[in-house]
Amino acid sequence: MPITKITAATKTIEDAVAQAKQNLEGLVKAQQEQLEKAQAQLLKSYDDLAALSKLNVDAVVQSGTIVAKGAEEAGKQVAAFTQASLEKNVAAGKALMGIKSVRELIDFQNAFVKQSFDALVAETTKLQELSVKVTSDAIAPLSARVNATVNTFAKPIAA
Template sequence: MNEMAKGNVEAMVEASRIAAKGLETLGQEMAEYGRKSFEHATATAKTLASVKSPTEFMKLQSDFVRQSFDSFVAEASKTTEMMIKLAGDAAQPISNRVAVAADKVKTVA
């Protein structure tokens, strides 16, 4: 029983380590996306401030909105994929322990 409990604790620690590392990576990705978005918005604002006609202003603004939306959709998709992978990776050590427990139950029964 002690060996089983020790294995369970080790699996939880490993799952926590994987989750923490994955969340750190996810946070870095989100910070990078935020930085790039801010830089793009700043550059666009400077460009919009120097336009000469309402038509040019509307075109630039429309392009900015379209690019921002496309970038957001791509980033949301990427983030979702990363989170799904992280969930699977973090659950793996616990899943392995469940398999070990099931094997022990079969052996005892």
């Protein structure tokens, strides 16, 4: 009988060791699966963040391009206005040569100042309208990216 008890005890210990080994293997496998799942989620999040960053940079470049084109257009408008003003000043200088009285000079001067001021106001208005348009156009891609980024970060992370 003692051998039977030893055999039974050995069998019980072997069964317990086998069960412990099986439980440990299951635990290791479960941890490995969770680690792989977390790693995949992390890589996906990184890829999403990289794509988001690229789109944000693209929006900044697009906005910068719009500002540069607007500045170029404003520069052309200022150059054209300066050229037109210079031509008007040269014509006014020639007209001054033909003035024969003080009254004609005063009338000419008043008309010239009024015309010059009206042209300046009109040109300033055109430049202001261009500035507002360029600013609105340049902000549009940035605003769209801010909204998209806020929406992206507002979404709960899928488990």
